[in-house]
Structure formats: structure tokens, C-alpha cells
Amino acid sequence: MKIKFHHIILGILLAATGCKKDNYAPPGSKLTGRLTYKGEAVNVEYNQVPFNLYQPGFGKSAPIVGTFQQDGTYSALLFNGNYKFTIPPNQGPFMWKEVGPGKRDTVAVTISGNQTMDVEVTPFYMVRNAKITAAASKVTAVFDLEKVVTDAANAKGIDRVDLYINKTQFVSGGDQIASTELAGSAITSLTNISMSVNVPGISPTQNYVFARIGVKVSGVEDMIFSPLVKLTY
């Protein structure tokens, strides 16, 4: 059979009618924000501290799970609607309000269009006045620690403090090229703590590293960090 012109037209018509939209619009409202303590950013490890968003009333009750960036920011692309924001138990180096044993408080969020919501938490410690400097392939950090949670029931000790450096901006125990560790028992004063680490050879060579100080609080899995610093030498 010869292919005639009207056959082609017919084919195109058929294909065109199949182009009808058969799907929902993707979620388009962006919820962003960051972890704060009295307005200051709370820095955590990349991809380790999760948050849950529940949207009640739709099918089975399952959370939308996301994680915080290392500077404490988060974002989620959502449909408009009412959500409840919470952080699962024992996650993050901070306290989250509980309304009963094991029952986590939730923050109601109404999404209509893009919006920002900062999440106020109470970290166990904060790294203060961190001065991280680099000289002669050696990174030195001087900083204070502030014990934020001091009541007897919730206060926790320090397991260890680490100074991490990495060649990329992701800096933590799992992403590092060198680190030094200071055991919690070796910390006598929370002010003017000094640590240093030698920068190993980097291949290919670069004249900068990124550094952060991490505090491991006893009995808390996630570490709390100082703000990221890029050091050029």
C-alpha cells in the first residue's frame, strides 16, 4: 500500500488527540527556611538531620521526609494545603518540644504559594566566636562553647569536639581530609578552646580548604557545627 498524504494527516491527528493532559500539576509551592536559635543559624551535618511533613486527610498517614543542609536550611516542594511540620524523636543536636513521652509537638503550616518558615530549636551547645585561621598548611581554630541547655533533666555533656577540614564545602566526620579530636574529658574551660590540624597534600593542588568545628554531645547522635569557613593560604 502506498502511503498517501491523508494517511499521514490521520496519523498526526491521532497523535495530537493523545496529547491531552492526563496528569496532575506537579507540586509548585516551595517551603524553605532554616534552623535557628534566637535568630542564629544552627549548623548540622549534611543529609543527616531529617524533618517530617505530614499532610493530614490524604490516604494513609505517612510523612514527607526531608533533611537539613549543613547550614541548617531546608526546602520542600509541596502542594498547597495544610501541613504539620515536626522533627522525629532523637534527631538533631537540639531539643524539640514534646507534648508527652515520645509525642513530638508539631508546627502547623499552611502552604499557599512559596513561603519561608524558620524553625526555632534549642541546641544543647553552640559554638561561639569561632576564629579559624590557616597558615603554613596548618589550620588553627580558637572558639568558645556555650552550654545552652543547662537544666538538670536535659543537660548533656560533651563527648568530643572535632576540627574537620575538607577540600570541598561539605565538611563533617564522613567528608573530611583531616581532623583533630579533643575528648570531652580534656575540656576544662568552655572558653578559648584551641585546636589545630595539619593540612595534608591535596591532589590536584588547591590553595584553599573548608573548615568547621563539630561538637558531639553525649547521647546525641547528630553533631552541631560552627559556620563553614573557607580558608585560603
Next chain:
Amino acid sequence: MKKISIISMLALLVVTGSCRKDSSFLDVPPKQVITSDVAFSDPSLVLSILGDLYNRQVDFSGLDNGWASFADFSEAFPSENGSYYFVQRTGWGYGEWGLWDYNYVRDLNLFIQRATAATKLTDADKNQFIAEGRFLRANYYFELVKRMGGVPLITTPLDYDFSGNVAKLQVPRAKESEVYDFIISEAEAIKGLLPAKAEEKTRATPGAILAMEARAALYACSIAKYGVNTPQVTLPGNEVGIPASMATGYYTKALAAAQAIISGSAGNYSLYKQLPDLSDNYANLFLDKSSSESIFVEDFKANGGKTHGFTTNDQPFSISDEGLDAGRLNPSLNLVESFEKTNNTYAPMATKDGSGNPIYYANELDIFADRDARLAGTVLLPSGLFKGKRTDVFAGYQLADGSILTSGDATQLKPLPGTTTPVQVVGKDGPVNGAEFRTQTGFYIRKYLDPTVGSGRRGRGSDVNFIRYRYAEVLLNAAEASFELGQTAVAAGYMNQVRARAGLTTPLVAADITFDRIVHERRVELVFEGHTLYDMKRWRLANVVWDGNQMSVTDLVSNIGKATKRNTQPWGLWPYKYYNPGNANNGKWIFKEVLPSPVTGANRFQLGNYYSQISDDILGANPKIVRQPNQ
């Protein structure tokens, strides 16, 4: 006239023929479905149902669920391009190791119910089948509780009554301790129903039942005792976590069950001691199907339809039966160095002397001399013997000027300095970074590796069986339970039996037995047998040893034998030939600790990994099920 009578006769026949009752015409028993009362009328039919139930048991690492089930936890490196994610990821998903097969539980419950109701079986047969069904169910609940913590305990088949109300079917999670109690009480109830028969390895026996009971009780008590180290890993309803007060009771039960096997009341089990060479003997215990040590195994049969590809996947590259199909599972240096010296001390592999100069060895195997015989029985060392041939493992030539002469493959020849003839400068078995199917740590696996002719071919496969419970583990369970009960001398006695078989003939005394020793002994004896994860979980050590921090050489070579030693990245030990004509050390071997280049991640075990995630599907379908902690 004649025609009429014939026609009328025919018509009559047709009419009477269709006069059968509807029911007798329509109710034809289907030939492809066997009803349960028929199936449970003949022992051999019941056995075929039971065979399917045995096949559906779940193992953490089994020879038929792939070589990769052995590869994780930094005990081994995966030398296959598609599997580097094991060493590149920085942790495990919460859903990893999840298990929730209640279809299997229902089939087991139905089997037990129907076998109990059967009228045409002899009492002996019925008892045997019911006991086997209950053993399989208890063993499966054990697998569930190890991975998920307390799960709904369903012991009768649940049926929906079409009332529109499903609340009756929504069973909440039992406490973790209740699941362990169930396993222990089932074991106590059925151990007397079966005859003691040590030759029976593949079906339930009193030995298998007691071995399961001992291990389950031991898991329960260590969770009770060491759970205090991770107070976050609990739930208010104790669906996860066992109160510390219950520890002693479980330790006593574990010890009693283990001692029942050791006393011989469950059959004549003993440590396998058949070959004069202790390493060969240890390796052979996994190959010898009539071994007096194995208690309950998953059996395989070559040319009989049930084989596995473990040998095909993991055989040495240069001795492969199947060309490029080889060498995937490479034990790490972390594991190799944890095998003790024969004088009961821990030491890293001696690569450098006190002043930092390399140590030269005349023979490649010399560096591994005077070690626990289980090392060479578990790991195929460089230049190790398999199927009568030696592996060819060397990373290159170390030249006098400090540089290294090597190539990407054994077929790429290069001339040595001062010569012109190209020679082989790297072993046929590697190690070369990123060269898959060859060792990248310097080691191959030897445990389960089948030396039978043809076992490495894909078509034939290997029929080495997988030992689920064996006598040495029972001894170690007894040692751990008695240690925790304060009977260190008894513990030393049990441990020394296992150690003497491995050539560690200097006995440990009561004062030597510490928690570190217990942890270490289980690691070296039972590595690659599916214990690593569960042991680390029940001791609450998993978040300590897999802490997500990268490992330095210092981390690697220090604290060997400590239970809390970091173990986040699989290291290798690469042999080099020293080339310096005229020097006394020319042609000798030196060794270097190397982190294979595909290893970029570091294992991080989060508190949420202790109990695998229950999927939102299950949580949504049954609102009574509580979520796992820390996820």
C-alpha cells in the same frame, strides 16, 4: 420403519443421557488443585509442602542470595564495578534489612493447623510435622525480631469475615521480649517431640531447636544488658528494647540450652577435627556435608536443581573456571589483622620495623606466619593454594629509588630498569585499583569456596551447603552466657575448645576472658556466616564501630582486639616485589597498607538503623503498629 426405530432409539439415548442431575455434571473435582484434607492424608504429600516451607526460610547472608550478602560492614571489599556502592555510601537506609513476610507466617500457621487436624496420618508423623512447622515458625520470628524488634505475634491463621470491620486483623506489635519469649517457649515445647539425630542436618532436630533457643536467648539478654548504652533505641511500649532486669534470666536460659547440646543429649555433635593441617581442617568443615559440627544447614545438590554461584562469583581470577567471572569478595585487612598470633596476642601485619623501614620477607606467605589457623582457613592469602594452584597476587615492583613499577593488567608487560625484556609487573590476580573480578585488597575468600572440579562454572554451580547453626557457635554462645553470668572459668573452658581447634593451644585462663575477647572470638570464628550485623546490633556496638568517620592507617593498626575498634572502611594489604639487583633484599617481598581507591565512603550506622523501618504502607494499613525509634 427401520429408520424410524433407529432415530427414535438415538433420540431416547440423547434425552436420557442429558437427564443427569446438574450437580453431578458440574461438580467435577479440579485435577490441578489438591485439597488440604487430601494433602494431609499422605506423609509424602505433607513433606512436599514442608519442603517449600523450608526453602522459604530467610538467612542474612546465604549462599543462594548472592555473594553481595557477604560483602558489607568493612569485613570485605566488593570487587565488581556495579557493587562499589557498598564502599561509596556513607551509611545504610533505614529500610535496609527490613523483613515483613506475613504470607509466610500465614502459610506456616496454616500448615500447623492442618497438620494438627489431619486424621489419616500416624501420630508419629503428625508430631514430626507439627514440630517442624513450629520450629520453622519460631526460627522465622527470630529472623523478624532481629531485624524489626517486636512484631505482631500471629500464631493462628487470620481470616477476614467480610463484615467490613478489620479491627480484629490489626494486631499491634508485641514487646521485643515477648517475641523472644515466644521463640524460647516454642523451642522448649517441641524439642522433645523429635528424635535426637545428629546425622539429620537439613530438617529440624532437637539439636537445631536448642541451638536456635540458645542463640535467641543470648540475643535477648545482650539487648537487655547493653541496651543501656543506647537509651534512645527503645520505645515506651518496649516494642523495641528489653528492660535490663530481664538479662540474667535470659543468660541462664541461653547457657542451659547451649549446655544441653554440649552434653550430648541432643545428639552427638562435636568440633570438626579431621585433617592434620588446621587451616585446611577449618576450611573443610564448611565443605564436608557429613561434618559432625554442623547442626542445621541449607543443603544444595549439584546436577540436582539446587546449586549456587558462590564459587563462580568468588573464585580466584587466575584459577577461574569461568574466564572473567571471579574474585568479587575480597576480605579486608581489617579482618585479616584481627586474627591473633598463636601466642594469644594481637598484632597488626608487620609491614614496617620500629624505625619505619619496610620489612622484607623471603616468601609472600611469611608475613602471615604464626597466626590463628582460621586466618588461612577463612581467607585465601596472597600466593594461597586453591585447586592445586597458587594465586598470583602482587601489586608491582618496588624499585630502589622508591618508585613503583606496575601496570594496569598482568598482560601489559614492562621492562625492569636496566633491562630490555618486558616482564609481567603486576599479578594476574591484581591488586590493581578498580580492576574488577580481581582482588583489590590482596585477599580472596576461602570459606565456602568449593574445590570440586567444575564448581566454578556457571552451568554446574557449587553445592557447598550453608551452615545456619553449628557446634562451635553453640560453644561460643555458652562461653558468652557463662561469662555474663560471672562464670569466667567455665567461659574460658568453652572458648579454649574452639581456640585449640584453630591452633591456639595456649589456653586462656579465667582472668583473660573479657567482653573484648568474647566479641573478638565470635568475629574471627563466625565471620561471613551472617552474624556480624546482628552481633554488633545486640551488643549496641554498631553505632560505635561504624561511626561514619574515615579510617586512617593509625586507626587500622591500633586497638586490634578491642570491641569498640572503628571499622568503617575496608583496607587492603598489597604485596610488592623489591627490585634492587645486588642488594641482599632483591626479590624479597614488602607489604603496604592500602585503601582501595573505590573506597570513598565510610560506614555510618545511625541509631535509626538498629531496627529496620516498617514501611508507611504497613503503618497506614494497621494504625496500631508503632513507628521504629530514631527514624
